[in-house]
Amino acid sequence: MGRPETPDTARPVGAAAADGVAPDRPPDASPALPPARGRAQRHPHGARTVTVDSSLGPLTAWRADADESAAVEGPPATAVLLPGYSGSKEDFAPLVDAIAAAGIGVLALDLPGQYESPGPETEADYRPGALGPVVAGVVGDEAAAGRRVLLLGHSFGGLVARATVLAGAPVHGLTLMDSGPGELPMGGRRTQLDVVEPVLRRRGIDAVVALRDASGEWSSTDPEVVALLRERLRRSAVAGLLGMGDALRSEPDRTAELVAAVRARRVPCLIVCGIDDDAWPVTMQRTMADRLEAEFASIPHAAHAPNVENPVALLDVLVPTWRTWLRDDMLG
Template identity: 80%
Template sequence: MGRPDHPGTAAPSDGTADDTADDGLDGAVAREATGVPAGPPDATPALPVGRGRAQRHPHGARRVTVPSSLGPLAALRAEPDAAAAIEGRPATALLLPGYSGSKEDFAPLIDAVAAGGIGVLALDLPGQYESPGPAAESEYQPDRLGPVIAGIVADEVAAGRRVLLLGHSFGGLVARAAVLAGAAVRGLTLMDSGPGELPMGQRRTNLDVLEPILRRRGIEDVIALRDASGEWSSKDPQVVALLRERLRRSTVTGLLGMGDALRAEPDRTAELVAAVRARRVPCLIVCGIDDDAWPVSMQRTMADRLEAEFAAVPHAAHAPNVENPTALLDVLVPTWRTWLRDDLLG
């Protein structure tokens, strides 16, 4: 597998403030893109992106429930545009959100990915938002959640679909664990996710500060702190309402367990290298060019180790899916379509 780079210079964001799909409960301000220009057949299809919509961005996916070994998971499913599909078995992009996130974090991507001939299945991870989760904090470690996702991949494959797995931030650690657990994916994308634990920095500090508040006083005090900080004051009221609701409905046990995992996950890149080489699974590492979680240089080094493609999305930090979906789509859709064509070539 070669490692060509994407230049990461697609259409910039318009600077509209919005909320990121955050992994440190710090609500970093994001910017929404305005649209995707027309392009050649393998370019991202035209996408009318509304201003400041983020997780409330309109899409054509339907709400579904996906069975898993830990119980039903809430999801959004969109069918691919058959006219744009690559020859062969249909494909589904299975999308995993980050810590404190949800399936709605992928709302700005859904219609464009489906228009590119690839179906979408965006999940709440166990314990997130509308999905129940286990009672023990230890069950939220990536190596415990990975086999759960591997089971969902197996169900998709059994239904005749090729699976392109994407994990954002904490979801990237889970996606990696799913591949290490044997998930039969056609490609792996790690977005704004690192080789191991979250490095020292503001996001890790936020986890350290908020952990005792969450454990002793509960989620309402965390929400009150965010309200008092004013970090939500400039955002669309409908987006703020969703962010409050999903924090309130996510399990405290899950937030604590995932938070612990983000501060303790070992570097498993060597294991992943062996797995993807043995099974010839292509990989993409993509991140916002200003990612403030795992340094971009660290993610670039991880891509080198994996012999993976690498792309840095302009005008984006830790959540290009809501900060600059236009530029992110210009990386994802052509890359995924290439992987599906290569699959036909053997």
């Protein structure tokens, strides 16, 4: 078990509507004040920044407390959210308040080596099989505090979430978002990793930032968001980017292992992705869902990151699904 988390800042948790009055709606309905599109990682929210302990050292995270009046009967629940390659907790900014308002707490992590979380210097320590037990320790601490954990992993974070379950983490539900059964198939995103690796090894992180700038990838994004994306890339561990990038091009298909684990422990699963995902094909993710006997949903008007591209539609899937799992959990 880790040490108690340490608050870094104290901001009020925005589980209610902006005027401070709880919305008059069923908890499973869409948020009365849905997240605005366009702010992405700078979307305002009421979570506070905390530090949680892990076997690889302190991890920076956001925690939002659940609106207890909307909570499902039984022990409290927390959604533990894992970001993807070169991502961070900020990728979940548009989701935080709505999840908390539905009676589910939020713990969104920077994985080791991402943005505000320090990490090891060895590339192999960033493979999913190595990070899974690290996150399993965090999940174990949540469980020891009496919370039911709903684990979500986005993209590379999905591979880590899978490894977390395989490491024995006591989760009450698993959501894999825009993630696949194994390595990235051939395509644009894999090619980007092939291009970035030699630049990162020979010229360093600033050259990678310059490469991203020159690509025009950030040109249509809000300037405040661009500033954040540049900052977090510069602050990411080089070994982490290399190790995660290598894993994305070599991770084996461990779906059969995951099927055995979730069946044995009766863990419900959801596979969700943007309908235009350009990383793992939607058909591949649907097949993975079939193998897991998991629920499947595709999010319209979204590609690889529905959490920032269409958060309202994503929440319409996540919130009722998770609340159903929690109710079913109480029924045994």
